[in-house]
Amino acid sequence: MRLEPREQRSPASLLLYPVLALLASVIVCAALVMLSGASPLSVFGLMVKGAAGTQFAFLETLTRATPLIFTGLAAATAFRAKLWNIGGEAQLYIGAVMTVMLGTGLLPLPQSILIPVLMLAAMLGGAMVLSIPTFLKTRFGVDEVVTTLLLNFIAILFVSMLLEGVLKDPAGLGWPQSKKVIAEAQLPKLIQGKRLHFGFIIAIAAAVAVWIIDRKSALGYEMRAVGHSPKAASFAGIPVNRVLAKTALLSGGLAGLAGMSEVTGLKGNLTLDLSPGFGYTGIVVAMLALMHPLGVIAAAIFVAAVFVGADAMSRTAGVPSYIAHVMVATSLLTMVTAIMLTRYRVRWR
């Protein structure tokens, strides 16, 4: 078996292969569902209904998609420059820490000023976290995959320490949680009485902004050049290390925003279960979106639908909701395979 590069990528294959990839992932999960004794059709039916069957369900899916758009953009931005940021989780949590440090009464500002300030602070927090491994990579040649992964564990312990220390809510009955952010720091709900909040709009705006940076700015061009080949980029006079540093600021900042949006839009305070792995899932979102910033929106909604749908399904059908995690993981693997197949043809001989 060998692979031959295709002369050109046909538009049909670009559309067909990703669909086949998702289908393959669904088939794998159907087999797993059958092991539980349930019927895959009814289980998938319940999942679709649970994710988009009612207005409530669909709004819940969009609410869950919001942090995934941010972490998906963070992963896509970094990966395009071949900066392997697997530390979205850490950046999200430090973004949330910045938000509750400033947003629980320290800055008595009106909402129109406080929210942008909190956004900047959260971005700064996330950017700082990713800057450490990026600096270690450019200065000492330390592989950033391992350091960003290790920083996830350090960050969550750091947050745990803060929540049992300086950030602890004295009125929290001993639970490790921060105080609630003040009313001026809360993002408004998009629909009165529903959970979907303004963070979703910020996420869409962030995706558009990243798309514009990617397509229209010199930085976007440089990031792609570095991702394509650091050697060639360096030869062409692009300051590779500086581009990677800027990429880290942007990527880390986007993941930090996820933490800010979850705290100020949904949870109100910081707890240790703020993120059920949004940072890691963001990697899958980015891959499903083929690294395209606008595609991230669609991919995040899809992945959120899988999770929300599986939660609803497992309550009624009794199939463990972890099937959602399996589906997301298999779609990641089938999707990278599909992307490769749009570029190469398999020859069996």
Added chain:
Amino acid sequence: MEAIEILFTASLWAAAIRIASPLIFGTLGELICERAGVLNLGIEGIMTAGAFAGWLTVFLGGDLWLGVAVAAIVGALFGLLHGFLVVPLGLSQHVTGIGITLLATSLSYYFYRLIFPSVTSPPKIEPFQPWSIPFVSDIPVIGEALFRQTPLTYLAFAAVLFVAWLLNKTPIGLAIRTVGENPSAAEAQGVDVTLVRMGAVMLGSALMGIGGSFITLSAFNSFFFEMMNGRGWICVALVVFGSWRPGKALAGALLFGAFDAYQLRLQQLAGAYVPYQVFLMLPFILSIIALIIMSRRAAYPRALMVPYRKGER
């Protein structure tokens, strides 16, 4: 003063070796993959799957050693999947590895919940008991630390010797090292690069599976979520720390184990003054520091993360 006295207790060194044992397996496994030119970030998930599969085998009535064998087989199967995706298909080793970790972890959790839908406390098994080696286990301090361990720990030390012998003294080892350094040269000598890389990834992943099973069959007696707690990632760091050599990797794992055992004891001593999270962070911070120190003279296998396609340069 007390902090220094701890260093001379047998229990500290016994604990150090116990903590190091799963890391020795994992680090050796990652080392074999990387010497063949394949980064295997599936390690965290493969260790989780090994921990689960090994434990489940024993829980369902299997022998403890059968559990270890099943963990190795499950590890090798995930290795086969990772190898197939990154060797003949040449997919990104970073992304695929993360995907394997997500898949292996979520499959373990899915089957755990499927088999035990509503358990409040994790079901228990009868784990490996320590084997005291006659005579030598009576040597003060050293005997107690080294020769009153569970059989899987002895197996870990044997695995170091085996991997060192395999890599340095056998034709298979030579083939593994050549495909990791210069696959074109290997091909020219008639070595099937794809086959050797796949085999190395499967063997390495089997060792990762065994490392995972140490956690559920020797260190603890039940399986619970997130119990791997970054051990796999620490192994990836230990491979760099050990300069891709089994002996140095063993030294790194033992050093790490000693440090971890020491911080656990310091925690009891100084817990009133320093938050416990600081102690829990230390192993991860230590790993990063080790990476910084070693990366200056890190001699990566030259073809690491470079997919090999016949006829392509």
